[in-house]
Amino acid sequence: EDKVVQSPLSLVVHEGDTVTLNCSYEVTNFRSLLWYKQEKKAPTFLFMLTSSGIEKKSGRLSSILDKKELSSILNITATQTGDSAIYLCAVYSGGGADGLTFGKGTHLIIQP
């Protein structure tokens, strides 16, 4: 059974801090890893990673995949209160429409 584990499950930091969220996986046939941000309702797409070692960046957020370690990290620099959200990691193992496995998420709280 495919498995995705995120850590930490929750994190409280102060505005301006840098945070690193972790995602590790065990899947039978890795195709891609995705990060989503869920503020209140609908998760919104952040990144999709398929190649090891290539950083994807969007503003203060960045992510990188390590296929050797079967893991990915999501970095957020100079955090703001608007970064408070649940960050979801998911791994796609192909095989059709149901090939996506989600982790439990990291609940990030940014204190002013």
Added chain:
Amino acid sequence: SQTIHQWPATLVQPVGSPLSLECTVEGTSNPNLYWYRQAAGRGLQLLFYSVGIGQISSEVPQNLSASRPQDRQFILSSKKLLLSDSGFYLCAWTRVGQGNEKLFFGSGTQLSVL
């Protein structure tokens, strides 16, 4: 551009009552459609997915059912709700084929069964 609509946003239902949640997608044709449930501390659990009209696959045995009467409409139903059906329900869609792992989510329905 594509949009996904999901309603209602919140719902409070008594145990034993029926349920119908609706989801529609605009701006695309023949999408894959999904129903997820999100429970606190348990991540997103896939309930049903559909690759076409009338084609429904269920991931877990449960008290719920799904139907796809039209290409861009996906409905989640129950004849008799249980307390354990409470949760946050998300509808989502993906394109068919390459890149079909990238989900686009609706705004969700918070269901409380009392």
